[in-house]
Amino acid sequence: MTTAAQPNEISEKTDLLLHMYRRMVAIRQFEAQVNELYTRALMPGLAHLYIGEEAVAVGVCEALEQTDYITSTHRGHGHCLAKGASPDHMFAELLGKKAGYCKGKGGSMHIADPATGNLGANAIVCGSAGIATGAAFSARSLQNGRVAVCFFGEGALGQGVLYEVMNLAQLFKLPVIYVCENNLYSEYTHYSETTAGDILARATAFGLEAASVDGQDVRAVYAVAQRLVDRARRGDGPGFLVCNTYRYHGHHVGDINREYYRPKQEEQIWKTERDPIANFGKWLAEQKLADAASLDRVHSDLEAEMKKAVDFAVATPYPAVDEVGEDVYA
Amino acid sequence: MPDTTRAPADREITFAQAIREALAEEMRRDSTVFILGEDVAEAGTPFKVLAGLLEEFGKERVLDTPISEAGFTGLAVGAAMTGMRPVVDIMFGDFVTLTMDQMVNQAAKVHYMSGGKWRVPMVMRTTMGATRRSAAQHSQSLHAWFCHVPGLKVVLPSTPYDAKGLLKAAIRDENPVVFFEDKMMYKLKGPVPAEDYTVPLGVADVKRVGEDITLIATSSMVQVALGAAALLEEIGISAEVVDPRTMWPLDEKTLIDSAKKTSRVIVLDEGYERYGVTAELASVVATGAFYDLDAPVKRMGAMHVPIPFSPPLEDATVPTEQTVFEAARTMCGK
Ligand SMILES: Cc1ncc(C[n+]2csc(CCOP(=O)(O)OP(=O)(O)O)c2C)c(N)n1
Numbered sequence: 001m002t003t004a005a006q007p008n009e010i011s012e013k014t015d016l017l018l019h020m021y022r023r024m025v026a027i028r029q030f031e032a033q034v035n036e037l038y039t040r041a042l043m044p045g046l047a048h049l050y051i052g053e054e055a056v057a058v059g060v061c062e063a064l065e066q067t068d069y070i071t072s073t074h075r076g077h078g079h080c081l082a083k084g085a086s087p088d089h090m091f092a093e094l095l096g097k098k099a100g101y102c103k104g105k106g107g108s109m110h111i112a113d114p115a116t117g118n119l120g121a122n123a124i125v126c127g128s129a130g131i132a133t134g135a136a137f138s139a140r141s142l143q144n145g146r147v148a149v150c151f152f153g154e155g156a157l158g159q160g161v162l163y164e165v166m167n168l169a170q171l172f173k174l175p176v177i178y179v180c181e182n183n184l185y186s187e188y189t190h191y192s193e194t195t196a197g198d199i200l201a202r203a204t205a206f207g208l209e210a211a212s213v214d215g216q217d218v219r220a221v222y223a224v225a226q227r228l229v230d231r232a233r234r235g236d237g238p239g240f241l242v243c244n245t246y247r248y249h250g251h252h253v254g255d256i257n258r259e260y261y262r263p264k265q266e267e268q269i270w271k272t273e274r275d276p277i278a279n280f281g282k283w284l285a286e287q288k289l290a291d292a293a294s295l296d297r298v299h300s301d302l303e304a305e306m307k308k309a310v311d312f313a314v315a316t317p318y319p320a321v322d323e324v325g326e327d328v329y330a
Numbered sequence: 331m332p333d334t335t336r337a338p339a340d341r342e343i344t345f346a347q348a349i350r351e352a353l354a355e356e357m358r359r360d361s362t363v364f365i366l367g368e369d370v371a372e373a374g375t376p377f378k379v380l381a382g383l384l385e386e387f388g389k390e391r392v393l394d395t396p397i398s399e400a401g402f403t404g405l406a407v408g409a410a411m412t413g414m415r416p417v418v419d420i421m422f423g424d425f426v427t428l429t430m431d432q433m434v435n436q437a438a439k440v441h442y443m444s445g446g447k448w449r450v451p452m453v454m455r456t457t458m459g460a461t462r463r464s465a466a467q468h469s470q471s472l473h474a475w476f477c478h479v480p481g482l483k484v485v486l487p488s489t490p491y492d493a494k495g496l497l498k499a500a501i502r503d504e505n506p507v508v509f510f511e512d513k514m515m516y517k518l519k520g521p522v523p524a525e526d527y528t529v530p531l532g533v534a535d536v537k538r539v540g541e542d543i544t545l546i547a548t549s550s551m552v553q554v555a556l557g558a559a560a561l562l563e564e565i566g567i568s569a570e571v572v573d574p575r576t577m578w579p580l581d582e583k584t585l586i587d588s589a590k591k592t593s594r595v596i597v598l599d600e601g602y603e604r605y606g607v608t609a610e611l612a613s614v615v616a617t618g619a620f621y622d623l624d625a626p627v628k629r630m631g632a633m634h635v636p637i638p639f640s641p642p643l644e645d646a647t648v649p650t651e652q653t654v655f656e657a658a659r660t661m662c663g664k
């Protein structure tokens with residue numbers, strides 16, 4: 001049941017590959033601005049940066065249609081962008097502004113966007129496993145051909161509800177893919193201290209189609225995600241995908257001094273040897289699908305675009321105080 | 331939604347039948363309505379409330395689940411967000427504890443957190459009530475937990491008529507609604523019209539008109555209050571019985587108007603008295619009818635103990651016709 005991903009399985013269309021590159025860079029540039037907003041004390045609260053994990057969200061979401069559903073986590077900006085959200089309304093949400101995706105009521109950890117099938121990010125670890133499973137239930141009942149993806153960090157493997165819904169999903173043959181982003185840490189604890197046994201075996205025990213993949217290789221993630229999504233869409237049941245990845249920054253923007261739980265050396269190795277964007281760029285150049293100058297331009301273009309989006313968010317107004325009581329009930 | 335509260339009914343059915351009819355009618359009316367829970371299909375629940383629904387609607391719409399309250403409640407939240415109208419069955423109200431994250435952090439929050447973009451039109455049906463000799467984990471009335479959470483609506487029907495009309499309204503509502511059924515009431519009979527009607531959420535009902543004292547009572551306590559009112563009448567005290575029917579939205583005006591009229595109020599509810607819904611209801615009338623009250627508002631709820639098994643002990647934990655009668659008589663100075 002367990003399958004290693006075959007990067008060559010992908011029908012390598014240049015447009016798609018360049019699009020994925022752009023999306024990954026967009027996430028990185030977006031998050032760089034988030035960090036900047038925090039450092040300049042312009043952002044209320046905290047945020048959890050997705051830098052280092054870009055290939056996971058992009059590889060998976062590229063395997064989805066716009067109408068497919070995703071649920072996301074506290075570390076969710078990458079998922080939103082990968083599913084097609086626009087940075088200006090995201091930044092506005094991060095700043096608590098009326099023009100934000102949730103009118104400022106959700107903030108960094110709760111961005112939701114029906115237009116892109118984003119059921120919302122969740123600040124309860126594993127909080128959206130039920131929701132994603134339910135969206136897949138609707139898709140099956142309404143026969144609309146949609147698929148739901150549930151993103152979660154490996155910390156969520158500790159929550160019992162995950163196993164309840166995987167059991168349900170398999171019993172009901174639901175088109176849902178559980179995507180575990182194993183970035184090795186939940187907050188300040190290494191996953192080996194919290195995770196017994198074999199992660200994939202937890203899913204195969206319920207009969208889910210399970211796979212693990214190098215989460216720093218967007219082509220590999222895309223290929224295996226596509227396979228799981230296709231079979232779910234066909235009605236062959238749920239899937240489970242572990243993406244092995246790494247977050248470059250702290251647990252949140254304020255987690256600066258972290259040597260007590262994570263050696264600098266380890267960070268350095270992931271950043272220099274396994275960076276998903278640099279390695280993908282190198283591969284694109286080797287394949288002569290893009291030259292170095294045009295790839296550089298992607299970075300500078302997106303940096304400028306993100307800065308513009310930040311300017312919009314900074315300038316746009318807060319909600320009126322009397323909106324506080326709105327949207328409690330539909 | 332037509333409220334035919336006063337419509338004449340030429341037939342009587344039980345509380346359980348009223349629930350079943352409401353579900354069947356809404357499932358016929360709207361193909362997105364479905365039921366899921368433990369032993370809901372062939373068994374029709376241990377209380378047989380859902381008997382016959384599987385035969386009419388099939389396994390796709392009456393789904394037996396594993397014993398995974400959190401999992402299938404979470405599934406219902408997601409299904410509600412994406413085009414379905416789930417009715418979740420939580421066999422015993424005590425088991426809602428397993429669903430709290432799904433209800434409190436997910437269902438109740440989704441609409442607000444998304445700035446009004448996503449909706450969660452789902453119903454959770456569950457039970458409440460002691461005196462079935464079922465001990466501490468099958469006898470609680472935990473509705474106050476949900477009343478405390480913005481984003482949820484909470485319904486406590488007390489008659490077959492209200493049960494049917496309120497459940498139909500709850501299923502048609504765009505919000506997560508928690509619907510509590512008193513287990514002891516399933517066999518209670520009452521008039522229910524055959525034609526389609528709903529009872530809107532947020533409208534209290536005066537179950538008995540009186541002059542001297544108001545008994546505000548919920549769910550199981552409505553019958554207790556009516557029994558006490560009959561005893562009070564024998565000693566010349568005229569008691570009004572007001573049933574809020576829904577804890578949220580709450581029809582404050584009807585409660586306050588009755589309190590102003592009678593000047594004395596006892597609030598009755600089978601949930602725990604401490605920090606329970608009686609406190610909120612008492613506060614509403616104490617504030618709203620302050621200048622018209624002749625006595626402090628009295629609260630009567632479940633004793634602050636786990637519900638015991640032994641019959642004489644269990645019976646001592648909840649208000650009865652007799653204890654309510656005594657309290658009302660004292661309050662009226664007779
Ligand atoms: C139910 C719950 N428990 C604890 C927390 C506090 N918390 C927030 S993020 C986090 C770690 C999550 O780790 P993981 O799931 O691996 O995601 P990552 O941050 O690594 O992306 C914890 C414990 C929470 N938000 N929800």
Ligand SMILES: [Mg+2]
Pocket residue numbers: 153154155181182183184185186187
């Ligand atoms: Mg982690």
